[in-house]
Amino acid sequence: MSEEQKKQLEQQLWNIANTLRGKMNADEFRDYILGFIFFKYLSEKMELYADSILEQDDLKFREINENSEDGKEYIDAIREEALDKLGYFLKPNELFSVIAEKGSSTSTATSSNFIIEDLQKILINIQQSTMGTESEDDFDNLFEDMDLNSTKLGKTPDARNEIISKVLFHLDQIDFELNDTELDVLGDAYEYLIGQFASGAGKKAGEFYTPQEVSKVLAKIVTTGKTKLKSVYDPTCGSGSLLLRVAKEVGEVSDFYGQEMNRTTYNLARMNMILHDVHYRQFDIRQEDTLERPQHLDKQFEAIVANPPFSAQWSANPLFTSDDRFSQYGKLAPSSKADFAFVQHMIYHLADNGTMAIVLPHGVLFRGAAEQHIRRYLIEDRNYLDAVIGLPANIFYGTSIPTCILVFKKCRENPDDILFIDASQHFEKQKTQNYLRDQHIDKIIDTYRNRLEEEKYSRKALLSEIAENDYNLNIPRYVDTFEEEAKIDVNVVAEEIQALDLKMKEVDALLASFCSELNIKTPF
Numbered sequence: 001m002s003e004e005q006k007k008q009l010e011q012q013l014w015n016i017a018n019t020l021r022g023k024m025n026a027d028e029f030r031d032y033i034l035g036f037i038f039f040k041y042l043s044e045k046m047e048l049y050a051d052s053i054l055e056q057d058d059l060k061f062r063e064i065n066e067n068s069e070d071g072k073e074y075i076d077a078i079r080e081e082a083l084d085k086l087g088y089f090l091k092p093n094e095l096f097s098v099i100a101e102k103g104s105s106t107s108t109a110t111s112s113n114f115i116i117e118d119l120q121k122i123l124i125n126i127q128q129s130t131m132g133t134e135s136e137d138d139f140d141n142l143f144e145d146m147d148l149n150s151t152k153l154g155k156t157p158d159a160r161n162e163i164i165s166k167v168l169f170h171l172d173q174i175d176f177e178l179n180d181t182e183l184d185v186l187g188d189a190y191e192y193l194i195g196q197f198a199s200g201a202g203k204k205a206g207e208f209y210t211p212q213e214v215s216k217v218l219a220k221i222v223t224t225g226k227t228k229l230k231s232v233y234d235p236t237c238g239s240g241s242l243l244l245r246v247a248k249e250v251g252e253v254s255d256f257y258g259q260e261m262n263r264t265t266y267n268l269a270r271m272n273m274i275l276h277d278v279h280y281r282q283f284d285i286r287q288e289d290t291l292e293r294p295q296h297l298d299k300q301f302e303a304i305v306a307n308p309p310f311s312a313q314w315s316a317n318p319l320f321t322s323d324d325r326f327s328q329y330g331k332l333a334p335s336s337k338a339d340f341a342f343v344q345h346m347i348y349h350l351a352d353n354g355t356m357a358i359v360l361p362h363g364v365l366f367r368g369a370a371e372q373h374i375r376r377y378l379i380e381d382r383n384y385l386d387a388v389i390g391l392p393a394n395i396f397y398g399t400s401i402p403t404c405i406l407v408f409k410k411c412r413e414n415p416d417d418i419l420f421i422d423a424s425q426h427f428e429k430q431k432t433q434n435y436l437r438d439q440h441i442d443k444i445i446d447t448y449r450n451r452l453e454e455e456k457y458s459r460k461a462l463l464s465e466i467a468e469n470d471y472n473l474n475i476p477r478y479v480d481t482f483e484e485e486a487k488i489d490v491n492v493v494a495e496e497i498q499a500l501d502l503k504m505k506e507v508d509a510l511l512a513s514f515c516s517e518l519n520i521k522t523p524f
Contacts, residue, residue, distance in 0.1 A: 009174065009185065010192040013037070016170045017193060020163065024152050030197040031145040031264060032153075033167070034190070035123075038271045039143075040171055041186055042088060042126065043096035044178050049086060050078050062092045079129070087135030087280035094122045100172035103165030115168075116148045116161050135280040138270055145264050187244075187276040194239050194272075198397050209238060210307040211395060213436035214359060215245040220445045221387075221407055222303040222355045228252035233301035235259050235290040235345055236308040240269035244276050246303055256283040257301065259290045291315075291341050294325070296349065304346050304356035310399065311361055314338040324348065329377050331370040339364045340374045347384060347408060355386075356408045361401055362390075365473040376471040379418070379463065384408045387419040387448055390475045392427040394434045404475070407448070417460040419451050420478040426457075456481045 017033040024032075050061035054074070061078070065071040079089045092098070099122065103115040123143040130139040154160035176186040191212070198209035210218075223229065223246060232246045237258030247253045256278060260266040266287040273283045286295035291314050316335035320326050325348040326341070333340035339360050346356050364371065365388065378384050387407040394400040402424060423444050427434045447458045461478040469477055515522045 006185070006188065010189055012174065013189055013193055014196055016167060017196075019167055019170070020153070028152060030193075031268075034193065034268065034271065035143055035146040036167055036171060037186070037190065037193075038275055039123065039126075040096040041176065041178070041275050043090055043094075044176060045086060046082060046088075046090045047095055048179055049082060053078055053081060062095060062098070064092050066091060066093060083129065083133050083135070087130060087133070087274075088126055088139055089129040090122070090126060094125060096168070097172050100165075100168035103161070104169040104172075113165070114157075114161050115165060116157065119164065119168075120148050138274070138280045138283070138285075142267055142270060145267060190272065190275055191241060191244075194241060194268075209397065210242050210359070211397070211435065212241075212245070213441060214307070214391070214395065215242050216441050217389075217405065217436070217444055218242065218305045218307075218357045218359070219246040219249045220441070221357045221405070221448060222246060222305055223249040224355065224449050226250055226303075229254065229302050231255045231257060231299070231301045231351075232303040232305070233257040233296070233299075233346075233349060234305050235294075235342065235349075236261075236306050237269050237285065238265055238307070240272040240285065242305050242307065244272065244278075246305060247276075247278075254282065256285075257296055257299065258283075258285045259295050260285065260287055261289050263287060291338060291345060294345065297324075299349065300351040300354070301349050302351050302354045304350055304354065305358070306342060306346060306356075307359040308339070308342040310401070310403075311337045311339055311363065314341055316341075329374050331373045333374065334370055337363070337367070337371070340371050343378075343406065343408075344374070347378075347410075350408065350410055352410050354410070358406050358408075359391075359403055360406060362404055362474075364406070365404060365475070372471060375473065378408075379466060379471060382410075383412060383415055383463070384410055385418055386412055386414070387421065388473055388475060389421040389444060389448070390424045392424050392434050392436070394432075395427065395436065397433075414451060414460075417462050418466060418473075419448065419458065419460050420473075420475055421447055421458045422456070422475050422479040422481055424475075425481070 013033075017029065020029040020032050047061050054061060054064075059074070064074050066075060075091060082089045099115055099119055102118070103113055123146065127139050127142060130136045148160065148164065149157075150160075153163055176189075178186065194209055195212065198211075219242070222232075228251050229246070232243055232253055232255075234240075234243050235258070237243055237260050240256075240258060243256050243258055247256075256273065258269060260269055266285065269285050270283075273285065274280065284296070288295055313336055314333070316332045318332075320332055325345050326332055329344060333344070343358060343360075343364075346358060350356050364375075385406065386409045387405075389405040389407070391403045391405065393402040396403065421444060423436075423440065426436075426440045426443065428437050428440075443457075446452065447454065451460060453459050457479065459479050465478075466473070512522045
């Protein structure tokens with residue numbers, strides 16, 4: 001698929017999504033359109049897999065008579081294989097194209113093309129097909145945010161049926177090319193849609209989406225020197241896009257782990273994993289508050305990435321001082337700012353051969369009290385901090401504050417210094433949002449990987465210098481970006497003022513002569 005065809009597909013999907021907009025906000029119609037796309041994906045994946053099984057019998061899945069004895073035998077056999085391979089099962093009459101065709105029927109009998117009840121049952125059946133299997137947790141309540149009887153879709157059942165039928169019909173016309181294993185057309189399109197929804201979601205966007213340019217930077221950092229990863233973890237995984245971005249940077253990721261507090265976003269993350277063809281046995285996404293109720297305490301990970309909520313509140317319960325994640329530091333992050341609590345949590349999970357990269361507000365670099373104490377411990381006692389990267393302001397949806405990336409390693413190749421990169425002035429402006437172009441990303445990554453020093457952009461600061469600065473990591477202390485103003489020649493300025501004064505006198509005299517000729521008073 002060419003780049004032009006890809007853009008056409010993305011625009012096509014966005015147009016279909018807007019069919020649902022009505023009076024719904026971005027969050028709401030996002031959940032419906034992404035849910036419908038996911039259902040189409042599951043359906044097509046199911047049909048392709050079933051057809052491959054039936055190929056030796058010269059049969060097609062949708063041609064099976066489900067009511068015949070032979071048909072029932074085929075269905076039972078395929079169900080068993082599909083639950084092991086795909087993690088779910090759909091019957092031939094539950095396929096997306098079948099329900100879409102029924103909804104678009106031109107029959108005058110209303111009952112023949114009313115599909116809401118059938119569709120609701122199918123979505124429930126998908127979940128129920130997994131009960132008692134390994135994939136049960138991955139499909140549990142996956143479609144709970146799709147209330148097909150919501151009045152937001154239409155005031156009457158017929159109105160709701162009409163809009164849903166229209167959306168399914170248009171989606172059914174699109175070929176996602178799932179039979180081409182070299183392409184990830186649908187995965188890319190899904191990411192595009194999530195990004196589009198984020199751009200219109202205001203402050204809520206940060207709850208589920210990290211801009212792709214920032215994701216690339218984080219992913220490239222944690223995969224430096226690696227061609228495959230045993231595991232990648234995101235403790236605030238949102239829609240899962242950041243985890244999937246890491247996978248694009250290496251040849252293979254064995255296992256994906258994540259935790260997400262928001263239930264709707266958690267559902268979106270699981271859909272995103274499955275839709276990107278990550279096998280249900282390869283991902284473990286949990287729904288809970290990461291700091292208060294961590295779900296993967298027994299594991300360490302080779303790569304960790306995160307874009308946690310900036311300066312979020314947390315309990316900072318004194319009981320956490322005996323929690324292995326925080327106990328060694330002697331102090332907890334303040335309850336009003338959980339930034340370093342996330343850092344401590346991630347450090348605990350980081351494998352000895354791993355790298356972690358986290359996006360945080362600039363305040364973590366210089367704030368005092370407990371945060372200064374934690375910074376000092378991480379640098380002086382543990383020497384885990386590898387790099388500090390300053391990003392431009394206004395590149396995240398919903399906030400214009402400047403941010404930074406902190407990179408940590410437990411076994412650093414360069415233990416004598418910390419690399420500071422000031423990329424804050426290297427960006428492209430687009431309408432009201434700033435973004436990083438490929439050359440900006442490449443410059444950051446090349447500088448990080450080769451630990452390059454460049455005037456007004458990057459510098460390696462010795463640990464002794466950082467200690468002298470009392471562990472204040474504010475980037476301008478280490479990377480001098482001061483631009484000296486051009487010198488002003490006062491004599492030249494004086495001559496220019498004198499010349500202007502003479503010119504004004506000439507203009508005044510000319511104006512006075514005109515006023516005299518017209519026999520009117522001069523204005524001065």
